[in-house]
Amino acid sequence: MKAIYKAGDIVLLGLHGVMVHKVRSALTVLGILFGVWSVIAMLAINAGASYESQMALRELGSNNIIINSVKPPTEQKASEGRSGHHGALIYGLTDNDVRRLRANIPGLQDSVVVHRAAKTATANDRRINVAVISTEPNYPRVVQTDITAGRFISSYDMLRYQPHAVLTQGLADKLFPLADPLGKTVALDGDPFIVIGIVRQLPATLAGTSQSAILIPISTDRAQFGEFNIEFSQGSITSEKVEVSQLILQMANDDGVLEGAAIARNLLRRFRESQDYDVTVPLELIEQKRKQMQLWNYMFVSIASVSLLVGGIGIMNIMLASVTERTREIGIRRALGAKRRDIVTQFLVESVTLTAIGGTLGIAIGLLVPWVVQKMLGFLTIVTPSTLFLPFIMAVVVGLVSGLYPATRAAKLDPIVALRHE
Amino acid sequence: MKELVRLDNLWKVYPIGVDGVIALADINMSIHQGEYVAIMGPSGSGKSTMLNILGCLDRPTSGQYWLGGENAAVMSDSELSEVRNLRIGFVFQSFNLIPQLSLVENIEVPLFYQGVPRHHRHPRSRKLAQMVGLGDRLSHKPTELSGGQRQRVAVARALANDPLILLADEPTGNLDSRTSAEIMVLFDQLNRRGRTIILVTHEEDVAAHAHRVIRLRDGRIASDEFTDGRALA
Ligand SMILES: Nc1ncnc2c1ncn2[C@@H]1O[C@H](COP(=O)(O)OP(=O)(O)O)[C@@H](O)[C@H]1O
Numbered sequence: 001m002k003a004i005y006k007a008g009d010i011v012l013l014g015l016h017g018v019m020v021h022k023v024r025s026a027l028t029v030l031g032i033l034f035g036v037w038s039v040i041a042m043l044a045i046n047a048g049a050s051y052e053s054q055m056a057l058r059e060l061g062s063n064n065i066i067i068n069s070v071k072p073p074t075e076q077k078a079s080e081g082r083s084g085h086h087g088a089l090i091y092g093l094t095d096n097d098v099r100r101l102r103a104n105i106p107g108l109q110d111s112v113v114v115h116r117a118a119k120t121a122t123a124n125d126r127r128i129n130v131a132v133i134s135t136e137p138n139y140p141r142v143v144q145t146d147i148t149a150g151r152f153i154s155s156y157d158m159l160r161y162q163p164h165a166v167l168t169q170g171l172a173d174k175l176f177p178l179a180d181p182l183g184k185t186v187a188l189d190g191d192p193f194i195v196i197g198i199v200r201q202l203p204a205t206l207a208g209t210s211q212s213a214i215l216i217p218i219s220t221d222r223a224q225f226g227e228f229n230i231e232f233s234q235g236s237i238t239s240e241k242v243e244v245s246q247l248i249l250q251m252a253n254d255d256g257v258l259e260g261a262a263i264a265r266n267l268l269r270r271f272r273e274s275q276d277y278d279v280t281v282p283l284e285l286i287e288q289k290r291k292q293m294q295l296w297n298y299m300f301v302s303i304a305s306v307s308l309l310v311g312g313i314g315i316m317n318i319m320l321a322s323v324t325e326r327t328r329e330i331g332i333r334r335a336l337g338a339k340r341r342d343i344v345t346q347f348l349v350e351s352v353t354l355t356a357i358g359g360t361l362g363i364a365i366g367l368l369v370p371w372v373v374q375k376m377l378g379f380l381t382i383v384t385p386s387t388l389f390l391p392f393i394m395a396v397v398v399g400l401v402s403g404l405y406p407a408t409r410a411a412k413l414d415p416i417v418a419l420r421h422e
Numbered sequence: 423m424k425e426l427v428r429l430d431n432l433w434k435v436y437p438i439g440v441d442g443v444i445a446l447a448d449i450n451m452s453i454h455q456g457e458y459v460a461i462m463g464p465s466g467s468g469k470s471t472m473l474n475i476l477g478c479l480d481r482p483t484s485g486q487y488w489l490g491g492e493n494a495a496v497m498s499d500s501e502l503s504e505v506r507n508l509r510i511g512f513v514f515q516s517f518n519l520i521p522q523l524s525l526v527e528n529i530e531v532p533l534f535y536q537g538v539p540r541h542h543r544h545p546r547s548r549k550l551a552q553m554v555g556l557g558d559r560l561s562h563k564p565t566e567l568s569g570g571q572r573q574r575v576a577v578a579r580a581l582a583n584d585p586l587i588l589l590a591d592e593p594t595g596n597l598d599s600r601t602s603a604e605i606m607v608l609f610d611q612l613n614r615r616g617r618t619i620i621l622v623t624h625e626e627d628v629a630a631h632a633h634r635v636i637r638l639r640d641g642r643i644a645s646d647e648f649t650d651g652r653a654l655a
Pocket residue numbers: 436438443444445463464465466467468469470471472
């Protein structure tokens with residue numbers, strides 16, 4: 001019982017030491033506070049950024065493998081790019097490649113082909129540059145977009161080369177701000193298409209650069225517009241032939257994705273003479289992002305460790321000064337019966353209290369800063385219990401470690417020597 | 423009367439220089455309950471060294487120090503702390519009060535380290551403050567008190583643990599003659615009530631209050647006699 005009273009009293013004594021030296025304590029607390037809040041804020045902002053980019057990648061579908069046709073590097077164009085008539089540049093995936101990929105990848109659940117072209121859409125006396133996405137009926141299922149009105153392209157549309165079109169919500173709002181677009185006609189480079197449905201926004205990376213996208217049957221596209229994309233720009237005419245702009249392979253589950261991607265890369269290396277394609281695997285990117293975030297976290301924690309170390313050295317410095325300044329007091333207490341461990345406890349409580357206060361205030365500010373960042377700058381920030389307590393625990397450990405040396409030095413003082421001090 | 427203190431072949435040698443400095447050489451003495459002893463001697467004769475050993479603040483180089491039947495010469499640092507805390511009352515020449523603590527808080531420091539709860543410490547230290555005539559200055563800080571008052575607080579603090587022996591190293595050394603006399607009156611009162619007192623002084627009129635005077639010279643006991651002429655037992 002007495003031991004408990006004594007322990008409690010010695011803790012109070014340490015706290016008293018903090019109260020008595022207000023300026024000194026405040027400065028020490030500040031050092032720790034900055035260390036703690038900056039780590040919490042950094043971790044929260046990093047976690048938020050990483051979450052957002054992972055979400056964007058997840059939108060692409062974690063069980064998808066996306067193969068895009070890309071223009072081969074310029075220096076290769078002359079030698080390797082196949083040139084058709086009028087000097088048209090021919091590159092990218094072909095229907096043949098698609099067929100072989102579809103046949104040879106195990107665990108393939110679904111796949112969809114896209115041909116993309118830039119055209120001018122006219123309706124209602126409005127002209128808008130759009131991305132025309134020519135594709136197959138299963139497109140919405142593979143890219144996970146919802147049909148918000150009407151219907152999507154059907155197999156019948158495909159077979160009969162129907163001039164049917166599905167608008168993205170964004171394009172629908174621009175072309176038909178007042179009327180219901182369903183059943184209306186949109187002209188694509190002059191050729192009329194009938195609007196049969198509307199889809200929610202497409203994932204940015206899938207739709208290409210333009211968010212104003214219009215989807216039509218790929219069969220209709222080929223029958224109506226032919227094989228060549230002809231673009232007029234700055235007085236010159238460029239002509240390209242790309243059979244398939246994009247192939248999305250959907251695997252049955254996440255487990256098969258990496259293997260499927262490896263096989264696809266292998267096959268493509270054999271079919272394609274030049275690097276005129278690009279394989280994107282969202283799952284790999286998600287994993288990369290996760291690793292990247294971990295790396296950043298390690299870096300932040302290291303920075304924090306350094307700043308806490310500096311804070312700790314500050315505390316040690318101040319406690320050493322305090323021990324020297326109070327040598328006589330220590331001698332008096334020892335002469336009156338304080339044991340070494342009583343003195344150690346008193347000084348340790350002081351340094352740990354300082355860091356604990358610094359840590360607590362640091363948590364408070366560390367919570368506030370991500371909130372302000374989110375409100376003012378619109379970054380997503382994520383604060384988890386571990387982002388709060390890791391720096392706090394670190395701060396308290398710093399207090400213990402940096403307080404230990406001064407405290408033991410105080411306790412080791414010979415009472416007679418201490419009494420004779422100054 | 424019961425024997426409280428016995429020193430047997432006690433040496434204290436400071437390890438300085440080739441031979442070391444001999445502060446106490448082969449001391450043998452015995453002090454009984456209720457005695458009022460003055461230790462005298464020229465400067466450097468070993469008075470403080472002896473009192474520090476008696477107060478368990480220092481350890482002898484060799485020999486035995488029996489305090490209330492226990493040999494303090496072989497105790498650990500922690501055990502010595504406990505003995506100081508429970509059985510020793512020490513009054514210093516320079517008062518040695520803790521400046522940031524009030525009068526009451528200073529008096530109760532020994533009780534603090536005994537683990538006596540605050541609500542029991544306070545009444546006791548208040549009573550002690552009254553006993554030394556400072557009952558009206560309980561919340562004063564040491565800097566707000568005169569030298570004589572500070573030494574009285576120190577005496578009250580030395581009595582807080584109801585010690586076996588009360589030790590004082592030149593308790594009047596920093597005081598003028600009038601306040602010195604007041605402090606000595608206080609010691610006399612305490613001894614009359616049965617307290618065993620050992621004090622170091624180099625002033626004959628202070629020593630005159632004691633009933634027994636031990637004179638040291640070069641770390642040895644030069645003489646040891648009762649002031650009333652009684653022979654040593
Ligand atoms: N800590 C110490 N280190 C070395 N010598 C010391 C120490 N303390 C005391 N002495 C020496 O021991 C002798 C006795 O000192 P002290 O007991 O203080 O004498 P007094 O109190 O009678 O003046 C002196 O010669 C002194 O120099």
